[in-house]
């Protein structure tokens with residue numbers, strides 16, 4: 001078979017053809033060494049992410065063998081880094097606002113109960129607020145509080161001129177009526193974008209919501225900042241929750257994508273995802289989207305943040321997405337990691353919505 005030098009030349013010839021989808025997926029094992037050629041190159045991001053690993057070079061008596069594995073790995077969409085950039089932009093705007101009109105944006109968070117994950121999110125939000133210069137107000141109520149108490153806090157934040165955004169951490173305890181509570185947040189301070197009037201406007205052509213829900217907004221912002229075309233593309237949203245799937249589908253539609261929504265009753269979901277140029281996965285099922293579900297070159301946004309047991313980690317678990325990253329990164333052209341993908345963007349969009357709200361209320365541009 002191939003000698004070491006001819007295999008390397010073969011690779012060189014390949015790598016000059018940038019735009020072509022080159023794939024030769026062979027795995028040849030020879031008794032005296034291994035020759036492997038494996039390539040998945042996605043056209044959209046060219047070859048910059050192709051990794052060539054010479055795994056084995058041997059020179060038995062008659063010939064030498066180089067084993068070369070070239071696997072394109074998708075571009076990593078670095079949500080953590082984009083979120084950091086955005087927070088820098090927000091910090092600068094807040095300081096300009098403070099200097100020019102003496103106003104500091106304020107965000108109120110209401111947390112009911114003692115779910116550990118909710119407490120962690122709320123703590124992280126508070127830290128992020130501090131770092132950009134947003135003043136945060138926090139109310140923590142016990143699990144057995146009455147709905148009326150929550151409504152009273154919302155009402156007083158609605159009337160507090162120092163507060164420009166109000167977030168009620170979800171999920172609420174099951175004895176509370178989530179609809180009543182979300183309806184009570186005045187739409188001018190609904191930085192989560194969960195008020196039915198904001199969602200309704202998001203759904204209507206020619207109408208503009210005051211706020212767009214943070215997680216879906218973060219997904220679209222990542223696509224924009226990575227120059228992913230959305231217009232005219234096939235986009236698939238997996239999951240139809242009020243807080244992520246549904247608004248994500250509406251946003252993609254507003255960006256002129258052709259949108260399909262997959263949910264628990266969808267038959268043969270993989271046949272639909274296989275057609276998708278863009279997938280947003282938001283179901284909360286660890287590793288549900290397998291490599292075989294993905295069209296080569298697709299762009300993947302993974303909203304899932306699922307803890308799975310892992311005794312090798314200090315916390316006893318690690319976080320995985322809804323998309324099987326190890327398989328998907330060999331087929332997609334770009335993918336968000338978990339953690340470090342959509343999660344940090346959710347917080348950045350919350351800060352951004354809070355700044356927008358303060359600007360609007362104070363008529364500051």
Ligand SMILES: Nc1nc(=O)c2c([nH]1)NC[C@@H]1CN(c3ccc(C(=O)N[C@@H](CCC(=O)O)C(=O)O)cc3)C=[N+]21
Nearest residue numbers: 121167168169170171192214339340341343344346347
């Ligand atoms: N009213 C309301 N608004 C929300 O926006 C809201 C909510 N309720 N309830 C819970 C979900 C969840 N959520 C996250 C935000 C950031 C990360 C995040 O930054 N995650 C890190 C990982 C953090 C870790 O290591 O644990 C990451 O993905 O890199 C995750 C999850 C906001 N939520």
